[in-house]
Amino acid sequence: MTRRPVPEYAPDRLTAYEVPLRTGDALRTPHDIAAILRTVHTGTHIYLRDKVGTVMGTTLFTGDPATVTPAPFTNDDWSLTLLRCLASPSTEELPEARLCGFLFLAPDRLRLYLATEEAPSGMTAAGVRPGGALTALLAALPALLDEQRLTTTDADDPHCARVVDLTDW
Structure with a gap:
C-alpha cells in the first residue's frame, strides 16, 4: 500500500488563530497582531477547552490578548x-x-x-x-x-x- 503525501494546504495540517482586532474603541495595529502571534508561537501554551475548536476542518485557537504578553518589537x-x-x-x-x-x-x-x-x-x-x-x-x-x-x-x-x-x- 503506497501512502500519498498529504498536501500542505490540507485543513487538518493548518492552524488558525482568532485574535480580536479591537481593544475597546481602538483598532490593534498590524504590529500588535504580529507581536501576539509571535508570542503564541513561542513556547508552550495551555488553552482552555472553550478557546479551541475547528473551522472548515482547521484547528482554531481563540487568542485572548488580555492573557498574552506581546513579544517585543524586533x-x-x-x-x-x-x-x-x-x-x-x-x-x-x-x-x-x-x-x-x-x-x-x-x-x-x-x-x-x-x-x-x-x-x-x-x-x-x-x-x-x-x-x-x-x-x-x-x-x-x-x-x-x-x-x-x-x-x-x-x-x-x-x-x-x-x-x-x-x-x-
Missing part, C-alpha cells in the same frame, strides 16, 4: 516598517527619495538605495539603523541625503555613487 519588524513606508508612501505624489533597493549589512543596519532628483549622476545609498525614531528619519531623509559631512564613497559597492551614513542620526 529589528526585522523595524526594518519591515521602514521599507514599507519608503516603498509605499501614503501620499499621492512621488516621494523626494524613491526606494530602489536595500541591503541588510548587520542585524541592526540597513543600506537603502535611493534615487533623487538632486543626484542624477547615480544612486545614493543611506546607511540607517531601522529601530528608533522612524517617523523622524522618514521626514528628514531627503534633506539628510544632501549632508556633505555625512557623505562618502564606497568603491566596493557598485550600486551607488555615494553613501550617506545616517546610522548615528
Whole structure:
C-alpha cells in the first residue's frame, strides 16, 4: 500500500488563530497582531477547552490578548516598517527619495538605495539603523541625503555613487 503525501494546504495540517482586532474603541495595529502571534508561537501554551475548536476542518485557537504578553518589537519588524513606508508612501505624489533597493549589512543596519532628483549622476545609498525614531528619519531623509559631512564613497559597492551614513542620526 503506497501512502500519498498529504498536501500542505490540507485543513487538518493548518492552524488558525482568532485574535480580536479591537481593544475597546481602538483598532490593534498590524504590529500588535504580529507581536501576539509571535508570542503564541513561542513556547508552550495551555488553552482552555472553550478557546479551541475547528473551522472548515482547521484547528482554531481563540487568542485572548488580555492573557498574552506581546513579544517585543524586533529589528526585522523595524526594518519591515521602514521599507514599507519608503516603498509605499501614503501620499499621492512621488516621494523626494524613491526606494530602489536595500541591503541588510548587520542585524541592526540597513543600506537603502535611493534615487533623487538632486543626484542624477547615480544612486545614493543611506546607511540607517531601522529601530528608533522612524517617523523622524522618514521626514528628514531627503534633506539628510544632501549632508556633505555625512557623505562618502564606497568603491566596493557598485550600486551607488555615494553613501550617506545616517546610522548615528
